[in-house]
Amino acid sequence: MNKRTAPFRTISPKTNSNISDCQSESGIARRGRPSVAPTRVLDAADALFASATSPSEVTMDAIAAAAGVGKGTLFRAFGSRDNLLNALWTAKLAALHTATEKGKSPLGPDAPSRDRAVAFLDALLTFKLKNRHLIRAREIAPGLLQSEHYKWMHGLLSGLIEDVSPDAVTDDAKYAAHVLLAGLHIDLIDELLDAGFSVQSIRHAQAEHARLVIDKLRSD
Structure with missing residues (x-):
């Protein structure tokens, strides 16, 4: 009988925990690279979008290379490119949220x-x-x-x-x-x-x- 794996959860840019190839959010140990802060990944993606001539250039491979992590780290932390970009969008909109509220x-x-x-x-x-x-x-x-x-x-x-x-x-x-x-x-x-x-x-x-x-x- 196959064991059920814990459901994947994406993280927000405000999350303090580090997600790596070594350990997923579910706590299951993995072999791989040291942990990486989500903000490091989002900063790398942001810089790529700023210098790109087309959004299609900003792939998971490109983001992983710019952040200096393995692509598996990105997928374990965010689940997909869409989720990663949504997290970046959230982080970038934070200042506008604050301005409208305060x-x-x-x-x-x-x-x-x-x-x-x-x-x-x-x-x-x-x-x-x-x-x-x-x-x-x-x-x-x-x-x-x-x-x-x-x-x-x-x-x-x-x-x-x-x-x-x-x-x-x-x-x-x-x-x-x-x-x-x-x-x-x-x-x-x-x-x-x-x-x-x-x-x-x-x-x-x-x-x-x-x-x-x-x-x-x-x-x-």
């Missing part, structure tokens, strides 16, 4: 909701521009709208829109949030840049569009 105006909780919504969309746009290859790798993957990151973005934005337009139908606010986030999809951003739009003109246009959408709901 930051200053116009993004922080003390600012008017309309200003916060516009500032949040601008911060997301800026974040995507700074992490284009990582974002492309995540946004072309299946299940984007079901991801925890997208749910957080949509939940925050739709809540701010509802605050501005308390008399609007809740579904209208949720739909408006989806529409505004769709305008920040990396495919559209890259297309605009390739067409000659400047970063500043894209930021200005999306901010004006956000104000129009929010104000239309408030006036209806």
Whole structure:
């Protein structure tokens, strides 16, 4: 009779434990290399995305080589490339989470909701521009709208829109949030840049569009 193995669990970038070829999270001893901190792997992946010309260049082999570990370490720590990239996405978004929860105006909780919504969309746009290859790798993957990151973005934005337009139908606010986030999809951003739009003109246009959408709901 075959023994059942313990289920694999992925780790978050805040986890303090080290996962190696020698020992898995389940505690089963393995032969292999010394342990490696998850942040070391994520830093290596981040550097590769920053210098890559395409997200497809950032393979598990490339990340393992850059981090100086065996590829088996990556799979035991994260389970898959998608899980590793999700962990990196989480780590990179941490600053934006903090800014929306504890930051200053116009993004922080003390600012008017309309200003916060516009500032949040601008911060997301800026974040995507700074992490284009990582974002492309995540946004072309299946299940984007079901991801925890997208749910957080949509939940925050739709809540701010509802605050501005308390008399609007809740579904209208949720739909408006989806529409505004769709305008920040990396495919559209890259297309605009390739067409000659400047970063500043894209930021200005999306901010004006956000104000129009929010104000239309408030006036209806």
